[in-house]
Amino acid sequence: MIQIDLNKKLQAAEGEMLLKLKIDIEKGEFVTLYGASGVGKTSTLRMISGLLNPDAGKIIVNDEVWFDQSKKINLTPQKRKVGYVFQDYALFPQMTVLENLQFAQTKKYGAKAITSLIELMELGQLQNRKPETLSGGQKQRVALARALVQQPEILLLDEPLAALDTTIRYKLQEYLKQIHSEFKLTTILISHDVSEIVKLADRVICLEDGKIINQGTPEHVFINQKLSGKFKFTGEVLKVSNEELISIVTVRIHTEVVKVVVQPEEAQNLDVGDKVLVVSKAFNPLLYKLRAR
Numbered sequence: 001m002i003q004i005d006l007n008k009k010l011q012a013a014e015g016e017m018l019l020k021l022k023i024d025i026e027k028g029e030f031v032t033l034y035g036a037s038g039v040g041k042t043s044t045l046r047m048i049s050g051l052l053n054p055d056a057g058k059i060i061v062n063d064e065v066w067f068d069q070s071k072k073i074n075l076t077p078q079k080r081k082v083g084y085v086f087q088d089y090a091l092f093p094q095m096t097v098l099e100n101l102q103f104a105q106t107k108k109y110g111a112k113a114i115t116s117l118i119e120l121m122e123l124g125q126l127q128n129r130k131p132e133t134l135s136g137g138q139k140q141r142v143a144l145a146r147a148l149v150q151q152p153e154i155l156l157l158d159e160p161l162a163a164l165d166t167t168i169r170y171k172l173q174e175y176l177k178q179i180h181s182e183f184k185l186t187t188i189l190i191s192h193d194v195s196e197i198v199k200l201a202d203r204v205i206c207l208e209d210g211k212i213i214n215q216g217t218p219e220h221v222f223i224n225q226k227l228s229g230k231f232k233f234t235g236e237v238l239k240v241s242n243e244e245l246i247s248i249v250t251v252r253i254h255t256e257v258v259k260v261v262v263q264p265e266e267a268q269n270l271d272v273g274d275k276v277l278v279v280s281k282a283f284n285p286l287l288y289k290l291r292a293r
């Protein structure tokens with residue numbers, strides 16, 4: 001369990017902004033921070049990693065106190081078991097891919113573990129190359145691998161996929177999903193991409209002016225419950241989940257997310273990424289597949 005209770009005065013463009021957050025995160029949970037630019041998302045990750053000092057509050061990770069203002073406890077970033085991945089990769093340019101991983105590895109993370117991580121992240125062909133010769137998606141895979149060799153208790157991801165094109169981003173989302181469960185990580189992701197959040201996160205925390213204004217499962221938070229009556233929209237399938245007697249298809253329509261109940265046999269025909277038409281004449285939306293992904 002991770003207990004975060006942070007108070008920090010920040011200098012926003014319009015003047016002082018008080019960031020005041022209290023978040024409890026279960027071990028193994030995948031949480032997303034969502035909100036407009038300047039609401040305090042990056043500052044929150046920086047405080048968890050020890051790069052920015054809160055004015056008051058506590059950070060307790062699996063019973064270990066990382067920060068407690070009242071007890072004057074403040075572990076250095078090096079002592080906090082955090083893997084931090086940024087949008088701009090921040091790899092060491094003079095080192096090869098392998099050297100970047102070796103430099104970051106903890107003592108316990110042996111050579112064998114690095115070899116299997118290289119295999120998992122499909123970096124074998126690239127391990128002797130320098131970052132400048134890699135594409136954005138490849139660099140980000142190295143940055144993720146580098147965060148993992150530090151054996152983090154928390155993986156902090158600050159919009160790691162925002163600079164990548166859709167196809168690469170989609171692929172890396174799959175990697176993120178896989179490593180989160182394979183390494184039994186607790187992950188906090190900053191993202192503006194609603195479909196990415198629905199795909200990856202157990203919980204989304206919405207911030208405004210340094211405060212939590214809403215939180216819950218992505219479906220719950222993003223579903224536009226106002227949608228009813230007569231409408232017809234095209235969208236993209238984000239998720240197909242099969243319940244006992246029905247299936248639920250989560251569809252992104254522009255920036256909104258809706259859920260449509262369909263028969264299991266209709267769901268069999270649908271895959272994540274398919275383009276669909278969502279139509280409603282009364283209150284019961286129907287879903288038609290337009291084309292496969």
Ligand SMILES: Nc1ncnc2c1ncn2[C@@H]1O[C@H](COP(=O)(O)OP(=O)(O)OP(=O)(O)O)[C@@H](O)[C@H]1O
Pocket residue numbers: 009010011012013035036037038039040041042043044052
């Ligand atoms: N060390 C600091 N001291 C005081 N104010 C800061 C500090 N770091 C950032 N700020 C200010 O705090 C506000 C929140 O910044 P932050 O980077 O956390 O926002 P964000 O939600 O991550 O935004 P974006 O989505 O644009 O990255 C900004 O107005 C920023 O200028």
